[in-house]
Amino acid sequence: MQLGLASALNALKAEDDKVSGSLFPEAEKDLPDLLRDLHEENSSYVRAVESSSVSQSSVVDEGSGQKVEQPAESKAGEDIPEWLKKVRQRVGDEGDAYGDLVKKVSARDSSLEEDVDKELRGQFEDWIGRLRSDAQQEAARDGFEPLDEEGLQGEIPAWLRHLRESKGVLPNLPEGMDRWSTSDAGEKLPDWLGDTGEESQAATGKLKAEGMPNGTGITQQIRLRGSGELQEQQPLAEQEHKTNLVTESEDLGAQAADLSLELDDITRQMQVSHASLGGATGGLSSQAVEEGFWEERTEHPMLRVARSQRSRAELLKALVAAEGKPAEKQAAQRRRKTWLFRLLLALLLLTAVIFPFLSISSQTPQTGTLPLEAQALMDSINALESGSPVLIVTDYQAGFSAEMEQVAGLLIRHLAQKQVQMVLLSTYPEGVWLAERLLDVSLTDDAFSQVREQAVNLGFLPGGRIGLLSYAINAQTSFAEGVWESSNLESVNHVNDFSMVLILADTLDSARSWLEQTGPSLIDTPMLMVSSTQEAAMMMPYLDSGQLAGMLSGLRNAGLYEAALGDTVMASTIWSAYQAGLLVMAALFLVGFVIGLETNARTNQEEERKK
């Protein structure tokens, strides 16, 4: 408020300076200290803003119809080197191509500026007219009569009357100043009344946020244009009237001193003055006026914006509108819904997986044809002699143990039936105890106790791929001293001395390491693979190339292998649970697929509506 008053005084001073030279300083001397401080502070702020805006861009003052000169440039002009001056002079004098080009560009720029200014002025006039008529209609609807300006005279303080007289907005002005009567005062919103420093900044910030062009200068241009129009339309009689201000300014100083003690009153009076401009009672702050202007301006038919700009502006509007609203509540509701849906999904999947375990009473072997690679693996195991050493590599993580143990367990039992010597090894640290666990869960039958006792766990093979290559060169030196000696493997000195290498791998990386580093060292020893379902497709090329002699992957093939062996340990229960789980997943995908169709249709409809 203090800033507004100071800016009002400053605006008044600026106009009076134009009219009658530096007369105002005398009045300033009479101002109380507080107001003088405010005035000086505001003046310095205005100077700073003006200098920055002038240095950034050339602002066109339509009131005077002149382009505001750029002091910074003119000052810099003094430091221009001689050669540049010559070039500029030549460009100005000579009508060569370069000179023409510069002239054309300048002419085009000036015409563009004029167009933009005219358009802005037209938009502003339209807007203020609509605003006034709306306010009048609203007042009529609410039962308010337009304020009688004369009735307010009693309430209007003397300082405001003086100001109005100086601006020519009082009804008792001399003849020939009719258009500055109160009814017209609303049309010509004085710049000092409608603008405070804070409000200007807020409006400029809003303008920037709206993404409007030339956001830094438009508010200022409108203000300048408003004052310019005032100056243009001010009759000569008013100029004479203003000369009386010299004497009246002393009174103004005295009145202003009283006002410093009645700031609340001033606020009320300012609001009443604003309201009188619109013909409605109640406060109409300049901020609201500017907001209304920008709000309506975006809908103006003259406004040409790209669709992307409009959508961004709408998004910003929505964000601003959502500001302060209980968004957190909506987000919480959404989270709750998502959580509930996930819970339902989990329950559905769990029910599908658990149900087969409870419902199936008899175990039936799986039907189908055993794949060729699984048949080859079976044939390789069948060809093994009793007591022959078989290397089993347990390179899988604990997370895959549920699947791998079901598939590998079958082969372990098959190997145990053949009475072979199992040698376990892993390049995974956890593979050491997973190997032991695999033997424990697979060889539960007493018939396999001897095989279980003879099984050797060599433990962890360090070094990754380097370790594998080292192991392929010399199997014994890859382990700590004593490990190989105590493992009862006298007949094995090299990896090729094993009768079979069976790799249980859950990832392609691990399988590749064995195939590429150890594979070339295996001359007459078959390498076989047990893989997880997800990696089976990646192993197929190695099967086709003959690097792998056989492979078993996934529960389905394991079920078929089991059926071929005549075993029914894992048969119906696990397989049925697996099938049920897959079926529910497929059904959910299908539901999502159908809902996606609806989403697609809705999106298309919205696009068509927009077009």
Place this chain on the structure above:
Amino acid sequence: MKKVLAIITAIGVGLAVVIAYFLRPLLDPMLELLLQWGIILGSVAALVGIINLLITHWHKIRQKKEHFVFSFVVLLSFALSFMGGIVLGPQDETYIRWLAALQVPIEVSLMALLALTLTYAGFQFFRMRGWTPLSLAFGISALLFLILDIGFFQALELPFVNQIIEFLEHLPLAGGRGILIGISLGALLTGLRVLFGVERHYGE
């Protein structure tokens, strides 16, 4: 100078291993020695990594940073596992059962959670994206292989259906083969870059 020494060492060892690999078993002793050195260096690097991990978590506890309780759990678990391995020995049955009883349920639960999350993501993928070429391609292939893996059509044992299924199941082969060739070419190129001194991770 240090940089040059590192480059010379890397290129020298790389060339020696490649030559020894091609001249096996003549140069097996040299190859074995170099590989053993590599394994020892790798193990020391792993040890340094473990010590760094422990120090980081110890600092978190000392400074009482956010979620420092988890750091405490990490250190406690490490201490118990380490002491168990030292006292009982890494091949001890009790020790192995103890570790497996902890690790297997945790990791299997995580895998189950992954299956649930993927199902949910697949459902949401179609719901949110609608029918785009990408979602259609993904949806059709996912549905097809889910249904094929159920084994219903295979159980029918119809020759014509089996032929179609066989054809469909061999489709991923082409993609798999392409990926493998890409990996091999990438590995070859990286090896050559190291040998020629273009790739110098060790110098950084």
